[in-house]
Amino acid sequence: MPATAFSVRFARELDVDQLAILMTGTQPTPDRDGAELLSIFSDAIRADVQCSSCGKFGAGVVRPAKSRASKAVLRQAHFRFVDPSGGDAHHPFCEFYGDEETRSPQVSLLDFGSEKSAETRAVRLLVCKGIEQGIFDQRRIRDMRQWFFDLKSATRFTVSMPLEAISWAHALQRHPHYRRWQFHPAQAEMPAFDWKAAAKNQFTEDHFHLFELLKEIRSDDKIWQQATELARKNHGREVFNVTVLQPYYEAAISLCVFVAANSSVDFGKTQPEYYRWKGPPVALLALCALVLFVSDWEMNTAISAFAKLLSAPAPSDLTLGNVIGLNPFHEYAAWRLVTASAEVAAKSTGELDYDRQLATIEAALREQHRRWKSGQS
Ligand SMILES: [Zn+2]
Structure with a gap:
């Protein structure tokens, strides 16, 4: 509604x-x-x-x-x-x-006019200044929304992978794959040999090609949870493919980080260097997308526009900020996990259950050790 x-x-x-x-x-x-x-x-x-x-x-x-x-x-x-x-x-x-x-x-629309939080207030002030300074106007904001909508809906993706693909990809992302180690049955003769760690190391060797697909993904558990819900709700359906937004999302996040770190404005409690992982304040993200949009996605043009915004006198009309800003990256981070999980699932062999795979690997290593030992005696 x-x-x-x-x-x-x-x-x-x-x-x-x-x-x-x-x-x-x-x-x-x-x-x-x-x-x-x-x-x-x-x-x-x-x-x-x-x-x-x-x-x-x-x-x-x-x-x-x-x-x-x-x-x-x-x-x-x-x-x-x-x-x-x-x-x-x-x-x-x-x-x-x-x-x-x-x-x-x-949830995709945020009210720049609301005074709910410090960051929304800070962004509202900048929106008012931007309109007064003629950097953008409400027509351009509407144009930006349409541009994003058309871009998203031009490419499609069908959610057809098994639903466990999301938890599988999430487990892979958390798996410590940077440790490389080859198992040999002789290692298990150690008095406190760690079979669980050995199984994890073997898992890395067995699935190394999959970690490559996830190396760009940085998301906290909340966003993985959101991805699971989206995949469940849209299973079997054709949806827009958010991966086309990636370069724009990356640019908007970079601008958010730069602006938050160099403006001496308080945009909330999350430190700018964590924006990529936790997501930036939504109001700031929407404003950065808007400024990039009116700057033809030219980073330094956008930064100059921000410098102008930040040094502009206090706006005379605060109701100009009573504009509802669309977050053009609504659910982007979660959708990106859905598409990445589908890719990982398509390239996986065996069941998509991390714990069961570890248990199977451990059993196989123990059997390998047993056979090695009986050959030794
Ligand atoms: Zn509509």
Whole structure:
């Protein structure tokens, strides 16, 4: 349920109440909310308002739902996109496609206008300055979203690997493969021979070609968990292939790290050098992607734009920052693990169960030792 959408006429991202004020000149009240004020404009809205992510038209306004007893808002006013035949108007790859009312609020969209955290506040200030300085405007923000959406949806990937491929790839990533060691039965004559370590070393030798596929992957457990959920939810389905975003993601992360380390602005508690592993603050990532987009992905042009932003006077209009910024890399890190896991699974032999493979290897080493020993005596 998109809470905001892009109005072509007003050239900005708006929620239902903001659109009502601009279209009717009337302030919504608890008795006459924005959705009600807009009820006579449904044709105009259908032709004017675009989905923030996929850019499709066909918007209608859905009224907020309130509890009869407490008057608390159970569901906020939002836009629903319907095609002429009454079906879902979103592109099938849009994150709002097939969106049920009950689904959690949009996670790919972040509200630069919200004052929730220090980093969002810091980024909001920079967004206001950027608009005042003419570095970007709301139309360019919409263009960036469309560009990312078109790029993602142009390449496809079918989630067809066995689901255990994710935990298998995760186990491989954690496996200490840098230690190389060849087993010989004579080694097991040591009084405290470590069979578990021997099995792990043998595992490295047996699967060495797979570690190469994972060497660029740096993700914490939370993102692996997210990858498992995505693979389960989309199994058998065709999805967009995020690997096309990789160069842009790398550039955006590099800019985040540089800006956070060289701006003397506090962007939150994660140290910039951990951004690649844990992910950078989402608001900063969205802003860096935007600045790179308007700089034609030229790193030093983007850095110059940031230098200009940071030295600009305080913005006179803070409501300019009331813009919902799309994180163009929504779920990127998790999807990347899904595609990497599929590649690893395709090149793996035997079962995709790390613990069972270790147990099998240990049993085989012990048997090798037993036979060697009986040959010795
Ligand atoms: Zn959409």
